[in-house]
Amino acid sequence: MAGDIGWNDEKIGRLKKLWSEGLTTGEIGKRLGVSKNAVVGKAHRLGLKGRPSPIKRQDVKAPPPKKAETRIFTLVDLSSQTCRWPIGDPKHEDFRFCGKPVIAGKPYCGEHCATAYVGSGKSAPRNNNTPTTEEPASST
Ligand SMILES: [Zn+2]
Numbered sequence: 001m002a003g004d005i006g007w008n009d010e011k012i013g014r015l016k017k018l019w020s021e022g023l024t025t026g027e028i029g030k031r032l033g034v035s036k037n038a039v040v041g042k043a044h045r046l047g048l049k050g051r052p053s054p055i056k057r058q059d060v061k062a063p064p065p066k067k068a069e070t071r072i073f074t075l076v077d078l079s080s081q082t083c084r085w086p087i088g089d090p091k092h093e094d095f096r097f098c099g100k101p102v103i104a105g106k107p108y109c110g111e112h113c114a115t116a117y118v119g120s121g122k123s124a125p126r127n128n129n130t131p132t133t134e135e136p137a138s139s140t
Contacts, residue, residue: 007042011032011034012042012046014031014032015028015032015039015042015043015046015048016046016048018031018032019043019048020048025039025040025043026039080102080107081101081102082097082098082099082100082101082102083097083098083099083100083101083102083107083108083109083112084097084098084107084108085097085098085108085109085112085115085116086098098111098112100112
């Protein structure tokens with residue numbers, strides 16, 4: 001055994017102390033007058049574990065879980081397929097648009113179609129985009 005160099009209680013005690021202080025094995029070896037390998041081997045045999053490592057591992061932080069954020073529709077997000085019924089006060093930050101799927105041919109979802117066309121006294125212009133097949137009466 002190369003590293004077997006007369007460990008006595010005093011040396012072992014110092015080893016334990018230095019070990020617990022977190023010194024490198026090389027540094028402990030220097031102080032005890034033994035080789036680094038002897039320190040490692042002895043520490044291993046003594047079961048010296050859980051010594052604070054001088055090199056801190058970089059904690060790989062997992063990205064924080066994303067909050068389930070409610071989607072806010074802005075004009076940019078609106079398409080012909082999304083209800084553009086304004087919700088809230090345009091002066092406020094939380095102003096948004098409904099964004100629900102629209103009824104075909106209508107700018108709003110079913111709920112807001114009802115609100116729009118019934119609530120305003122039926123005077124709202126009908127948005128009839130449904131293609132009507134008007135064939136010119138050209139019967140010769
Ligand atoms: Zn809507």
